[in-house]
Amino acid sequence: MSFYNFEDTQDTAAADEHFMRLALAEAQNAMDADEIPIGAIVVCQGKIIGRGHNLTEQLNDVTAHAEMQAFTAAAQTLGGKYLKDCTLYVTVEPCVMCAGASYWTQISRIVYGAKEPKRGYTLVNQNILHPKTLVKGGVLSEECGALMTNFFQDKRK
DSSP states (O other), X not given: OOXXXXXXXXXXXXXXXXXXXXXXXXXXXXXXXXXXXXXXXXXETTEEEEEEEOOHHHHTOTTOOHHHHHHHHHHHHHTSSOXXXXXXXXXXXXXXXXXXXXXXXXXXXXXXXXXXXXXXXXHHOGGGSOTTOEEEOOTTHHHHHHHHHXXXXXXXX
8 A cells, every 4th residue: 555644745746746656557557458558546545545447358348447446446445435535546537437437436536647638528528527526637647648649559550
């Protein structure tokens, strides 16, 4: 379990970068498994309580997105379905399905890296998130986007 003490740093931006790097490691796990390289972690009180990466090919399940894997793991860790006072870190802007699932978890905060210009939830409905959920985009966006770009360039070769 990774632990990050917010009181020592008083720097949310540094914490966001720290946890996004851990989500990037999950995305690399997906890439290594020939899955679309998206990674996600859920953090509560400075501790990672859930992590995931895309498993749609491995599980033959179109719903096995990184966020869904992280939500399930976090709920199991907490022993309940609500993720209040938690933050989702995900390398790419959530799709509509994952944004909708985040609504039901009542997650407090979503931090994402790269925008998703084709399937991101903001293209369809920015109000799909829980009204109390705060969103921050663009954290390590170049690194997050590069993983996706490289993956699809390799697929096209």
